[in-house]
Amino acid sequence: MKVLAGFDYRRGKTPIHKLDPRSKLVYLVLYSALTVYFKNPLILLLLFVSTIPIVSVGKIWGRWGISIKGSVFFISFIFIFNFIAQVLSGSTMADAVLSGISMSIRFVALISIFATFFLTTSPEELTQSMVQLKIPYDYALTFNMAMRFVPTLGKEAGHIMDAQKSRGLELEKGNLMTRIRNYIPVLIPLIISSFRRAELVADAMESRAFGASKKRTSLYVLTMGSNDYLFIAISALSFLLLLSLNLFAGIA
Amino acid sequence: MIRLEDVTFSYASSKPALSHVTLEISDGEFVAIIGENGAGKTTLVKHLNGLLKPESGRVLVCGVDSRETTVATLARKVGLVFQNPDHQLFAETVEKELAFALVNFGMPKEKVSEKVEWALEEFELKQYRSRSPFLLSGGERKRLALASVLCYDPEIVILDEPTTGQDSRQKHRLASLLKRLNEQGKTVLIVTHDIEFVSDYIPRVVVMSGGKLVADGPTGECLTRLELLERASLISPQLAEISWDLGLKSPSIDLDFVVAGINEMIRGLHG
Numbered sequence: 001m002k003v004l005a006g007f008d009y010r011r012g013k014t015p016i017h018k019l020d021p022r023s024k025l026v027y028l029v030l031y032s033a034l035t036v037y038f039k040n041p042l043i044l045l046l047l048f049v050s051t052i053p054i055v056s057v058g059k060i061w062g063r064w065g066i067s068i069k070g071s072v073f074f075i076s077f078i079f080i081f082n083f084i085a086q087v088l089s090g091s092t093m094a095d096a097v098l099s100g101i102s103m104s105i106r107f108v109a110l111i112s113i114f115a116t117f118f119l120t121t122s123p124e125e126l127t128q129s130m131v132q133l134k135i136p137y138d139y140a141l142t143f144n145m146a147m148r149f150v151p152t153l154g155k156e157a158g159h160i161m162d163a164q165k166s167r168g169l170e171l172e173k174g175n176l177m178t179r180i181r182n183y184i185p186v187l188i189p190l191i192i193s194s195f196r197r198a199e200l201v202a203d204a205m206e207s208r209a210f211g212a213s214k215k216r217t218s219l220y221v222l223t224m225g226s227n228d229y230l231f232i233a234i235s236a237l238s239f240l241l242l243l244s245l246n247l248f249a250g251i252a
Numbered sequence: 253m254i255r256l257e258d259v260t261f262s263y264a265s266s267k268p269a270l271s272h273v274t275l276e277i278s279d280g281e282f283v284a285i286i287g288e289n290g291a292g293k294t295t296l297v298k299h300l301n302g303l304l305k306p307e308s309g310r311v312l313v314c315g316v317d318s319r320e321t322t323v324a325t326l327a328r329k330v331g332l333v334f335q336n337p338d339h340q341l342f343a344e345t346v347e348k349e350l351a352f353a354l355v356n357f358g359m360p361k362e363k364v365s366e367k368v369e370w371a372l373e374e375f376e377l378k379q380y381r382s383r384s385p386f387l388l389s390g391g392e393r394k395r396l397a398l399a400s401v402l403c404y405d406p407e408i409v410i411l412d413e414p415t416t417g418q419d420s421r422q423k424h425r426l427a428s429l430l431k432r433l434n435e436q437g438k439t440v441l442i443v444t445h446d447i448e449f450v451s452d453y454i455p456r457v458v459v460m461s462g463g464k465l466v467a468d469g470p471t472g473e474c475l476t477r478l479e480l481l482e483r484a485s486l487i488s489p490q491l492a493e494i495s496w497d498l499g500l501k502s503p504s505i506d507l508d509f510v511v512a513g514i515n516e517m518i519r520g521l522h523g
């Protein structure tokens with residue numbers, strides 16, 4: 001659940017925080033596309049490493065680190081499942097290992113790209129930028145509230161696990177089926193309290209006149225600055241560079 | 253016995269939530285931990301059944317270092333109930349909720365139903381035995397959460413803010429239950445903001461502020477130190493207020509003592 005720390009936005013004053021969400025959205029889309037497209041582990045590693053300058057300038061080492069460390073837990077699963085699937089579909093051992101490695105790096109790279117985006121972009125600004133991109137407000141808000149509550153859910157899961165462990169629940173005990181069943185006392189309170197919270201949030205929003213007028217006005221309007229164009233240019237250039245590597249050098 | 257030796261702990265990336273805390277609680281004591289929001293009280297109690305392990309220093313529970321054992325082993329001795337009952341209620345019925353810990357600790361069937369009956373009775377939950385925990389009111393859910401831990405009869409009972417959302421009758425019942433458990437020789441530790449509850453029932457107080465232990469002593473002494481209460485963002489007990497307002501020589505939270513002080517003052521005015 002530590003992976004979810006990668007969605008825990010805090011205010012910041014770094015150049016990355018100040019970028020327009022739309023330019024970061026361009027980066028997010030282009031880089032995720034590359035990460036999903038390429039299979040070469042070196043290229044995937046390069047994509048992962050390329051997020052590090054953003055982490056550094058955005059000063060988000062702490063939560064980014066927690067999120068990456070948390071993703072390591074999933075990597076072993078991804079590696080094993082991928083390996084088994086490859087072997088079953090008739091690949092050689094070497095290919096299966098290579099593909100498992102690629103999948104794992106791809107996963108971490110995606111986590112890192114998403115973390116840099118969500119850790120430096122405020123939900124309000126993201127909603128506003130989506131509205132300025134002509135996405136209907138209701139959808140933009142729903143999406144962002146979902147994102148906003150991801151880390152809350154992660155924290156809540158932590159509290160629930162603590163409470164159940166204090167009642168003698170041992171999550172890591174037993175065979176695979178038992179282990180899955182062990183999570184029932186964690187999942188049920190998590191689901192129920194999410195419903196409770198959703199109701200509370202809906203009530204709170206309605207009592208603050210959500211949806212009272214058809215056309216909402218905005219307090220701020222987002223504008224792009226020179227940094228934004230620079231950021232978009234760098235993202236687009238590196239995107240094209242990697243794509244040409246694929247087209248002309250045949251690296252996939 | 254519970255012993256914390258120079259315990260420091262921080263959550264990722266922030267200043268320590270506990271810094272250099274040293275504390276000893278003997279068997280059979282009844283202690284309150286008080287302090288402002290974010291003082292580190294919950295963090296401290298999470299160390300007492302091994303959910304959190306100290307970054308430096310040691311936590312000893314009944315002579316066992318918390319780092320050398322599992323939460324499940326410690327939990328059998330240390331019953332810990334958290335603030336929010338919604339973080340633990342999950343079963344189909346109140347009865348099954350109560351049985352959960354008992355089954356986890358591998359108690360035989362007859363023993364389980366005996367303990368469940370005891371808890372239903374003790375916490376006035378009998379009429380709800382086959383109802384879903386989620387249909388209970390806030391106060392009832394809180395009571396069920398308490399019951400679901402107290403039912404397995406741990407030697408050390410730790411409650412994190414047990415009085416929130418309870419009316420005065422339920423508070424009173426809780427106090428007398430805790431007192432009874434304490435008289436049976438159990439160690440009882442509660443975290444609370446409810447200063448009147450502390451001053452009425454609990455003999456020893458530990459005051460925390462900003463991750464540090466700032467005072468530890470008899471309740472009457474700690475709760476009549478204004479600077480301490482202010483530091484920990486606490487309201488002073490009403491009897492202490494009266495003592496200060498009237499300018500009594502020795503402020504107290506003991507009703508008889510304050511009355512005696514007032515009588516003495518009146519006699520002084522007459523004479």
Ligand SMILES: Nc1ncnc2c1ncn2[C@@H]1O[C@H](COP(=O)(O)OP(=O)(O)O)[C@@H](O)[C@H]1O
Nearest residue numbers: 263264269287288289290291292293294295296
């Ligand atoms: N899971 C957590 N992750 C990060 N910080 C936390 C976590 N839990 C508590 N804290 C921080 O640790 C400090 C002490 O918290 P806590 O022990 O819950 O205080 P209290 O119970 O006295 O109100 C607070 O500053 C709080 O924000």
Ligand SMILES: [Mg+2]
Nearest residue numbers: 293294335412
């Ligand atoms: Mg607390």
